[in-house]
Amino acid sequence: MNRKYTRDGITVTRPVALPPLPLDWQMIGLRVAIVLAVGMMGVAIVWSTYSIGTLLGGGIGFAAAVVFDVSWIIVLVLEYLSRFDEEKRKFPQILGWGLLAVTMAAIAWEGLSQDPAAWGLAIFGALVSLVAKVLSLAVMDHVNVKLSPDDTAWIKAVTSDVQTKAVIAQVRRTAARDEMRATKQLLAMERELAMVRAAYGLTEPDETAETIEPSPAIAAPALTDMPAPYAIRFAASQRPELTADDLAELLADQGVDTTPDEVRQILSVTPRTSVEA
Structure with missing residues (x-):
């Protein structure tokens, strides 16, 4: 920010330092809570991975144990992404509790397998994951946005409109790709048909046939009832x-949607003389 200062008719501009903003203790507290919760989840993940991996026999069992922890992380990410939609985040919340129950049961089982009498070790070992889950739940409850029913309906309507446009664009892209593939296959078949006709001498004009003078307009059948490639060949004949x-x-005057490039492409694979009137 600059400030102008004038003395004896001379004006100068000099920068003025802005006063520092007050600390946002709420945001600082939230960041500290998130860091601590992530740290606790890291400890719980290592602990559960070791316990479940040991229960599964070690080695490759540790890789299998990672599935539980990765699933838990994915559920937390999904819950965060749906923080504006209360209905959508219900499923990841329920799934998170289910994964927690399975993880705690596996940790307790691993503890009892080491010492059947060590109930305290099994229970408190399983509580590590529960504490981390509760902390993450508390942080997510603070992050989640609670909206009124009217605002929720408005957000759903806007989201639905945007998603509908994305779906329409994807469907049109897929349809255009399929249409292009079908056109290529049709052209390939027409080229093969022209080659077969040429191999058997079917493309030569019939010299004994009566020559019919072309009429100024194209006769029936109606060209609009034909596919574009057939209409082009018929018109060329x-x-x-x-x-x-x-x-x-x-x-185009007859109602057939085509272009000069398409006409040239069709006639390049099917000579005019091979088309029957």
């Missing part, structure tokens, strides 16, 4: 003197 641009324009 009726008006062989027209260029690809003229054919595209003529087909």
Whole structure:
């Protein structure tokens, strides 16, 4: 921030230091709580991984034990991501308690397997995960946003609108990809058909056939009832003197949606002389 100062008609600008903002003790406290909760969860994760891995026989069993802890972390992340939607975060909350129950049972079982009389070790060993879960639950309860029913309905409506647009875009992208794949397959089949006709001499014009002068307009059947490739070939057989641009324009007048490039592509795989009128 700058401040202007004038003396004897001369004005100067000099920077002025802003006063420091007061400390946000609420945010500081929340960050300290999050750090401590993460630390406790780290201890609980190491403890449960060791206990469950030992119960599973060690070695690869430790890798299997990681599944429980990774699942717990994923549930916490999902709960945080759904902090604006109370209904959506109910499932990760319930799933988190279920995973906690399984983890505590496994830790207690591992303790009793070491010493059947050591009930205290089994119980308090399992309570490590419970304490970490309760701390994380307390932090998430502070982070979760509690909205009024009207605000919740508004957020759901906006979210639904955005997600609908994303789904429509994905569906259109998939449909366009499928249509392009189908067009490529059709063109490949047409090329193979042209090669077979050429191999058996079916593409040569019939010299004994009566020559029919083309009419100014394309005769029936209606071109709009045909797929675009067939309409292009039919039009080319009726008006062989027209260029690809003229054919595209003529087909557009008849209600067939095509382009000069598409006309050239179809005629490149199927010569005009191979198309029957």
